[in-house]
Amino acid sequence: MKTYLKTAAFAALATLGLAHTASALDGEPYIHDPSNIMECDGKYYTFGTGGGGLISDDGWTWRSGAVRPGGGAAPDALKIGDRYLVGYSATGGGLGGGHAGRILTMWNKTLDPNSPDFEYTEPIEVAASLNDEDCDAIDIGLLLDPSGRLWCTYGTYFGFIRVVELDPKTGARLAGNEAVDIAIDCEATTMIYRDGWYYLLATHGTCCSGATSTYNIRVGRSKSPTGPFLDHTGMDMIRGGGKLVVAANNRLIGAGHFGLLDLGGNVQKFSCHYESSLDDPGHFGVLDIRALLWKDGWPVAGDYFMGGTFEIESGRSGYALEMGVDAVPLTQGGRTRQMAAPAGEGGAARPARGAGGAPGGFPAGGAPGAGAPGGAARPAMGAAGAPGAGAPGGMMGMGGGAPGAGAPGGAARPAMGAGGAPGGGMGGFGGMGMGMGGGGRNSAPIPDQTVEDAEPTWPNKTVVTRLGDYMLQAHQKWTIAPVEGAGGYIGSPFFKITIEGTDRALTATEEGTVVVETAFTGDDSQLWRIDQLIDGSWRIMPKAESDSDEPMCLSAVGISTPSLAKYDPDSWNFRWNFKKP
Amino acid sequence: MKKLTTIKMSAVGILIAMSLQASAQNAPVRTSYAPYFTEAKAGAKAPDADGFIQRWLLLEPIKNSLRSNAGFTEEYIRGEVYTDYFPNQFTVVPKNGDKVTVNDVELKWHALDATNFNAKLFRFAGMVEKDVYGVTFWAVTVIDCPEEIKDVRMAVGSNSASMWWVNGEEEVCLFGDRRMVMDDCVSERLTLKKGVNIIRGFVINGPGMSDMCVRFIDDAGNPIKNYTINLGKAGN
Numbered sequence: 001m002k003t004y005l006k007t008a009a010f011a012a013l014a015t016l017g018l019a020h021t022a023s024a025l026d027g028e029p030y031i032h033d034p035s036n037i038m039e040c041d042g043k044y045y046t047f048g049t050g051g052g053g054l055i056s057d058d059g060w061t062w063r064s065g066a067v068r069p070g071g072g073a074a075p076d077a078l079k080i081g082d083r084y085l086v087g088y089s090a091t092g093g094g095l096g097g098g099h100a101g102r103i104l105t106m107w108n109k110t111l112d113p114n115s116p117d118f119e120y121t122e123p124i125e126v127a128a129s130l131n132d133e134d135c136d137a138i139d140i141g142l143l144l145d146p147s148g149r150l151w152c153t154y155g156t157y158f159g160f161i162r163v164v165e166l167d168p169k170t171g172a173r174l175a176g177n178e179a180v181d182i183a184i185d186c187e188a189t190t191m192i193y194r195d196g197w198y199y200l201l202a203t204h205g206t207c208c209s210g211a212t213s214t215y216n217i218r219v220g221r222s223k224s225p226t227g228p229f230l231d232h233t234g235m236d237m238i239r240g241g242g243k244l245v246v247a248a249n250n251r252l253i254g255a256g257h258f259g260l261l262d263l264g265g266n267v268q269k270f271s272c273h274y275e276s277s278l279d280d281p282g283h284f285g286v287l288d289i290r291a292l293l294w295k296d297g298w299p300v301a302g303d304y305f306m307g308g309t310f311e312i313e314s315g316r317s318g319y320a321l322e323m324g325v326d327a328v329p330l331t332q333g334g335r336t337r338q339m340a341a342p343a344g345e346g347g348a349a350r351p352a353r354g355a356g357g358a359p360g361g362f363p364a365g366g367a368p369g370a371g372a373p374g375g376a377a378r379p380a381m382g383a384a385g386a387p388g389a390g391a392p393g394g395m396m397g398m399g400g401g402a403p404g405a406g407a408p409g410g411a412a413r414p415a416m417g418a419g420g421a422p423g424g425g426m427g428g429f430g431g432m433g434m435g436m437g438g439g440g441r442n443s444a445p446i447p448d449q450t451v452e453d454a455e456p457t458w459p460n461k462t463v464v465t466r467l468g469d470y471m472l473q474a475h476q477k478w479t480i481a482p483v484e485g486a487g488g489y490i491g492s493p494f495f496k497i498t499i500e501g502t503d504r505a506l507t508a509t510e511e512g513t514v515v516v517e518t519a520f521t522g523d524d525s526q527l528w529r530i531d532q533l534i535d536g537s538w539r540i541m542p543k544a545e546s547d548s549d550e551p552m553c554l555s556a557v558g559i560s561t562p563s564l565a566k567y568d569p570d571s572w573n574f575r576w577n578f579k580k581p
Numbered sequence: 582m583k584k585l586t587t588i589k590m591s592a593v594g595i596l597i598a599m600s601l602q603a604s605a606q607n608a609p610v611r612t613s614y615a616p617y618f619t620e621a622k623a624g625a626k627a628p629d630a631d632g633f634i635q636r637w638l639l640l641e642p643i644k645n646s647l648r649s650n651a652g653f654t655e656e657y658i659r660g661e662v663y664t665d666y667f668p669n670q671f672t673v674v675p676k677n678g679d680k681v682t683v684n685d686v687e688l689k690w691h692a693l694d695a696t697n698f699n700a701k702l703f704r705f706a707g708m709v710e711k712d713v714y715g716v717t718f719w720a721v722t723v724i725d726c727p728e729e730i731k732d733v734r735m736a737v738g739s740n741s742a743s744m745w746w747v748n749g750e751e752e753v754c755l756f757g758d759r760r761m762v763m764d765d766c767v768s769e770r771l772t773l774k775k776g777v778n779i780i781r782g783f784v785i786n787g788p789g790m791s792d793m794c795v796r797f798i799d800d801a802g803n804p805i806k807n808y809t810i811n812l813g814k815a816g817n
Binding site: 159205 | 760762763
């Protein structure tokens with residue numbers, strides 16, 4: 001099998017490890033009060049307080065360089081048609097400088113400062129506050145709702161959060177529009193829209209105090225963009241309500257300034273800044289991008305995916321992704337405690353469920369050396385090898401690895417319903433034997449299977465993948481780790497996926513299948529993009545598909561068969577769960 | 582058992598000066614109570630539709646030197662509360678216009694009706710031409726119950742930390758750098774006796790917009806409203 005996109009091998013690939021820095025992004029993602037992240041000509045942009053902002057080529061590694069004139073505070077950005085509307089506030093300086101503020105908007109055809117089209121229009125004032133007004137006109141948030149109406153929220157803890165309507169063609173305030181008070185005791189608001197609801201995201205708590213900042217993002221929702229916005233308990237945000245979305249976590253403190261990134265296909269992310277990263281505390285704000293989930297009609301911060309060792313469970317079938325090798329019986333002090341059926345090449349214990357090949361089951365005879373000679377135990381489920389399909393001799397429980405090792409003095413009962421299915425066909429479900437070999441039951445705990453227990457039975461070549469009952473087998477446990485230097489995608493690095501304790505790597509093939517190669521080379525075919533979907537499950541995509549409009553992703557194309565297929569966000573085939581093994 | 586609701590925030594030992602913090606020099610000054618308060622009239626006033634107490638005796642703010650609220654630990658707040666500011670500070674029920682002297686500064690009590698569910702102390706401070714940041718407030722009110730009301734809870738929101746007493750018993754404490762959220766901290770069950778009950782509060786803030794809201798609720802969070810607020814009933 002060929003792997004595709006063979007690229008130059010990474011000379012010094014190393015994983016970041018499981019406890020890599022809490023800062024979720026790479027590069028220099030330092031910013032305070034970030035705007036919504038905008039994509040423009042293949043790059044990502046966000047603007048911050050004081051002017052300027054960050055640029056990223058892939059959404060993972062960030063650098064300074066975005067350009068926004070006007071200075072001021074807490075901008076926001078929104079793409080309308082083929083132009084970008086950028087808003088910001090000219091302010092007296094908050095607590096120290098009074099509360100007279102102005103919200104301004106301006107347009108640009110591009111956000112690329114090197115483009116000949118890069119030119120901001122003259123800023124337009126769309127809202128303002130007087131020094132002693134119950135509002136502080138800073139912290140703009142923009143929403144273009146599905147009906148095409150443009151809404152602008154603004155304000156801080158000083159008085160009310162307000163919403164006004166703008167003209168999406170000009171970015172100016174609609175004539176005659178009156179501001180509506182919608183919340184108190186918060187700031188950095190923005191609205192998002194979903195399923196008939198307007199959600200008001202707001203930042204509560206205290207900013208600007210480094211690791212003692214209590215900034216946290218909360219939400220209420222309304223059927224109207226002018227409120228009332230109630231939280232999950234029914235408390236109006238104009239009385240301080242708000243359901244928590246994200247607060248301090250993962251050595252990151254002070255989450256503020258929510259911005260939605262809807263990537264389509266049931267993948268949503270949000271940006272925010274943290275006031276302090278305990279691993280990198282010398283900066284006034286650090287950008288973060290994280291999955292956004294939806295539960296019971298409410299947005300919820302998704303999980304940080306930092307890797308680890310998992311069972312990768314199919315959302316479709318509940319079966320585990322596994323390297324297509326024979327299972328090895330779990331052993332107990334050298335005794336086989338669990339029986340087997342012939343499997344693997346030429347030995348299907350359970351007939352493959354449409355998977356082709358020979359998945360599942362434990363090898364009845366086991367690999368040489370896998371069992372304890374003389375310790376035959378229970379007959380295996382499905383022990384009966386289907387003649388012609390399986391290994392011979394699955395009639396009785398084996399477990400003793402070596403041929404002929406079958407349980408002297410301790411042979412098991414005949415298999416329940418066993419018997420080799422003559423003539424082929426269903427060989428499985430035969431040998432449910434109960435016998436204990438080697439001197440009867442042993443109630444000592446059975447240790448976890450290690451890769452050393454199983455790997456000697458694995459072929460030293462590329463192996464297919466399949467889906468099967470999760471049986472705590474070594475070939476079903478995957479270690480997922482970010483790959484340093486391999487780049488990333490919006491909010492995350494690329495990962496490698498290897499069998500725990502080995503270098504055997506999950507690999508996408510040119511033919512659109514998924515195999516396990518014997519070694520991780522750093523090739524693009526072995527780098528994976530992993531996105532959490534809005535329901536909390538995960539999508540797994542080869543790096544090469546990362547920029548595709550119709551990406552091929554890991555899919556349970558059959559109950560027991562994984563492959564790559566064109567992503568369908570409505571299909572369970574593409575949803576995977578990472579479970580503690 | 583002492584009735585006490587304690588909300589502990591992270592212990593923060595060090596006060597950190599916020600770069601964006603203000604000093605009092607920028608205090609907006611108003612020349613009337615409107616639109617946040619009106620002068621309290623004689624007689625009884627019902628709590629509002631949601632049970633919030635809107636009639637208060639407010640002492641002009643006592644200046645403090647706080648430039649951050651990051652150190653509002655329980656220990657710190659208790660130390661501030663149990664400082665001697667003025668005579669009988671835990672028992673007095675003042676009258677409108679009464680004066681006390683704190684740190685050689687004469688401060689006056691104002692009988693006011695809040696126009697909102699919350700009493701905007703920041704605005705009150707500005708109206709009486711005092712500092713609005715780095716301030717400590719005392720508040721007193723008198724509620725009159727036609728009959729004993731058992732198993733109610735005092736529910737408070739304040740910006741920032743505060744402590745609250747009913748008939749001299751400490752009932753609710755809000756520590757940490759808090760925003761005002763209705764029903765933020767709630768007491769254990771208590772009994773409002775028939776007749777006069779004295780409510781007393783202490784609110785402290787460094788930078789930021791001081792305010793507070795107080796009501797009584799039942800276990801289900803429903804407002805208790807079968808009483809009146811009547812400052813003239815004190816001492817009866």
